[in-house]
Amino acid sequence: MSELNQKQLLELVTSVNVAPGNARVRALVARVVGDLFKTIDELDVSADEFWKAADWLSRLGTSGQVGLITAGLGFDRLLDIRADEADERAGRSGGTPRAIEGPLYVAGAPLSKVEARLDEGNSAGEVFVMEGQVRTLAGQPVAHALIDVWHANSQGGYSHFFPGLKPYELRRRIETDAKGHYRFRTALPPGYSIPPNSPTSELFEALGRHGHRPAHVHFLVAAPGQRTLTTQVNIPGDTYIDDDFAFATRDGLIVELERGVAPAGYESLGISAPFVRSRFDFVTQPAATAGEASPAARLARVQATAGRG
Ligand code: DHB
Numbered sequence: 001m002s003e004l005n006q007k008q009l010l011e012l013v014t015s016v017n018v019a020p021g022n023a024r025v026r027a028l029v030a031r032v033v034g035d036l037f038k039t040i041d042e043l044d045v046s047a048d049e050f051w052k053a054a055d056w057l058s059r060l061g062t063s064g065q066v067g068l069i070t071a072g073l074g075f076d077r078l079l080d081i082r083a084d085e086a087d088e089r090a091g092r093s094g095g096t097p098r099a100i101e102g103p104l105y106v107a108g109a110p111l112s113k114v115e116a117r118l119d120e121g122n123s124a125g126e127v128f129v130m131e132g133q134v135r136t137l138a139g140q141p142v143a144h145a146l147i148d149v150w151h152a153n154s155q156g157g158y159s160h161f162f163p164g165l166k167p168y169e170l171r172r173r174i175e176t177d178a179k180g181h182y183r184f185r186t187a188l189p190p191g192y193s194i195p196p197n198s199p200t201s202e203l204f205e206a207l208g209r210h211g212h213r214p215a216h217v218h219f220l221v222a223a224p225g226q227r228t229l230t231t232q233v234n235i236p237g238d239t240y241i242d243d244d245f246a247f248a249t250r251d252g253l254i255v256e257l258e259r260g261v262a263p264a265g266y267e268s269l270g271i272s273a274p275f276v277r278s279r280f281d282f283v284t285q286p287a288a289t290a291g292e293a294s295p296a297a298r299l300a301r302v303q304a305t306a307g308r309g
């Protein structure tokens, strides 16, 4: 191989091939590698710094925390902002705003009809019921919609990612009734924080940033003919409600809490004392394509990465 300057090297790296490969991957890699070459040159990155970063990336991958970093660096919200912009250009609006899925979704939670207990009867924390309806933009109930719901326990940990929780604890799928109604009982979740002593926390410490999210509950709402909605709601009063490390809180997604609700009518959820309730309706848009109505591609992606964390 001949002597090379930086420009010639980049040219070679992004052009040598023995087959056409994938044009999109080639274009993206050429751009990202070119940007990194430039960063290394302009910020005068030393060999030690470079190999330290490479080691950090390896440890990040091994730890299964790539999705934590993407959220904290704003990429997840960026994708939502771009999806909102695309909707605006296409004249699509209305309904419950989307909000990032986050890295902690697990497909295949137990399925119940109309109502469920997420806490499996062993929860710490305040008894919390969320209930409402899935509706179309026109106000029609969405019968037999599937609501996938998941959130953190009293220590801020999610099942499948945090020790001490049973599989699918605080995760359920609920099928709405003919009038689109759902309800579930759980424990009012606290906030979440990135795992300490981890590749993720190392980066955020170096950035002088905190890794806290305000208390939230995640949802994936799907029904035939309706656009799948990925969103989350926030519990009011949290210190981090306007300072989410994942930049994912949105207007219209902060629920109202009613405290001291009488237990009558909630016996089937094992409730016999006053509790905290929130009413929240999900309003979904019509699907423009069959793919939009089915989270199949999303579920396949989760399946492919099962066993992380
Ligand atoms: C992260 C954790 C969450 O619970 C969430 O909803 C979004 C992001 C994270 O650790 O990056």
Ligand code: FE
Residues within 6 Å of the ligand: 102, 104, 192, 216, 218
């Ligand atoms: Fe979360």
